[in-house]
Amino acid sequence: MSPEVADSRSELDLIDSFLQDVVAGLSLPQKALPPKYFYDAPGSKLFEKICRLPEYYLTRAELSLTRKNLSSIARFAGKGCDLLEYGSGESVKTRLLLRGVRPSAYVAVDISPAALLGAVRKLSRAFPKLSITGLAGDFSRPLKIPAFEGRRRRVVYFPGSTIGNLSPQEAQAFLRMTRGQVGPRGAMLVGVDLKKDATVLHAAYNDSRGVTAAFNLNLLARINRELGGDFDLRAWRHYAFYNAPLGRIEMHLVSLKKQVVDIALHRFTLAAGETIHTENSYKYSMEEFRALAALGGFAARKVWTDRKGLFALFGLEAA
Ligand code: SAH
Ligand code: AVI
Numbered sequence: 001m002s003p004e005v006a007d008s009r010s011e012l013d014l015i016d017s018f019l020q021d022v023v024a025g026l027s028l029p030q031k032a033l034p035p036k037y038f039y040d041a042p043g044s045k046l047f048e049k050i051c052r053l054p055e056y057y058l059t060r061a062e063l064s065l066t067r068k069n070l071s072s073i074a075r076f077a078g079k080g081c082d083l084l085e086y087g088s089g090e091s092v093k094t095r096l097l098l099r100g101v102r103p104s105a106y107v108a109v110d111i112s113p114a115a116l117l118g119a120v121r122k123l124s125r126a127f128p129k130l131s132i133t134g135l136a137g138d139f140s141r142p143l144k145i146p147a148f149e150g151r152r153r154r155v156v157y158f159p160g161s162t163i164g165n166l167s168p169q170e171a172q173a174f175l176r177m178t179r180g181q182v183g184p185r186g187a188m189l190v191g192v193d194l195k196k197d198a199t200v201l202h203a204a205y206n207d208s209r210g211v212t213a214a215f216n217l218n219l220l221a222r223i224n225r226e227l228g229g230d231f232d233l234r235a236w237r238h239y240a241f242y243n244a245p246l247g248r249i250e251m252h253l254v255s256l257k258k259q260v261v262d263i264a265l266h267r268f269t270l271a272a273g274e275t276i277h278t279e280n281s282y283k284y285s286m287e288e289f290r291a292l293a294a295l296g297g298f299a300a301r302k303v304w305t306d307r308k309g310l311f312a313l314f315g316l317e318a319a
Helices: 011-026 041-051 057-068 070-077 092-101 113-126 168-182 198-204 211-227 286-295
Strands: 005-007 082-086 105-110 131-136 154-158 187-193 236-243 248-255 259-263 266-270 275-282 298-305 311-318
Touching: 005 113, 011 211, 011 259, 011 266, 041 113, 041 211, 057 070, 057 092, 057 198, 057 298, 057 311, 070 092, 070 187, 070 298, 070 311, 082 092, 092 105, 092 113, 092 154, 105 113, 113 131, 154 168, 168 187, 168 286, 168 311, 187 286, 198 236, 211 236, 211 248, 211 275, 286 298, 286 311
Parallel strands: 005 131, 082 105, 082 154, 105 131, 154 187
Antiparallel strands: 187 311, 236 248, 248 275, 259 266, 298 311
16 A cells, blocks of 8 residues: 555455455345445446546536535635545545635545545645545545544535435435534535436436446456456346336346356355346435435535536535
8 A cells, every 4th residue: 555545454354344245245135235346446447437428417517516616615615624535536526626625634535545546646746735645445434534633624525426325324324424523513515416307317327338337347357356256247237227216226237147156165146137236326306315414413504506407516514
């Protein structure tokens, strides 16, 4: 690990938890894998490609609403605050925010050391006077945040609709944990993908170039690479659809035939047509997200949207 990015997790611990999660997920009646494992180095690169696809409106909409409302967002965050970003990835939107907010310190947390290292290096060059820390870790577990020990206002930035990859119960628990971290004077900026025409959603997760399919299949390739699995990638197909009653895009991998897969000392049998559920991406109405924030201990004080009303950035304050 480079000195620019801290990682308290050992390589062995990481492989161990990955194997345990894979074995547990593939032993469920509806097989499932946690989406956080999409993001190894090739997975992060594929996600960066997704963000640039014509069908994937989310990134462009959030970038455009952030540009348009930057001074109002900066006033809400408060100049000189301590800024922490969860799931920072490429930190592209962050560049705008750092210019507007001018925080005292910026901490980027991401599960993907490769993405984090690239982003922190670029940001350090662009903002040489800013204190920037990269922390490789899992935001669903409590993390010790070095910059959050002072008395300045603490603001957590959680863009990109990453909150949509958590179930509403997980999102509520995550908001509660963050509410504890930012304290009574703290705030959160959360990017939320809004409910919309199902055909627009469908296209965003079934792009014509097959990048989302490659991103989904990379999860099996990663199991092969890191856990010695023997998934035959040609025997699987990407499948994503909008589940309207549950308000979420579901991503699955469909087994194209009856097959047996070995991973370390574990063996799994899959029927033809059986799926592995790999990701949910929840879409919220404004009211639904306000209610969720309240359950998490936050009041939605501000909301900024793009011109077409596709995406929203919520300014939450401790309730
Ligand atoms: N914030 C960026 C990237 C969003 S993609 C944007 O708005 O475009 C989601 C990011 O969260 C990825 O970089 C991924 O590596 C990271 N991530 C996913 N699950 C995580 C977890 N449990 N802990 C920490 N980071 C996670
Ligand atoms: C990171 N996350 C918000 C993306 C999403 O839209 O749910 C991940 C993704 N999955 C497929 N395409 C993009």
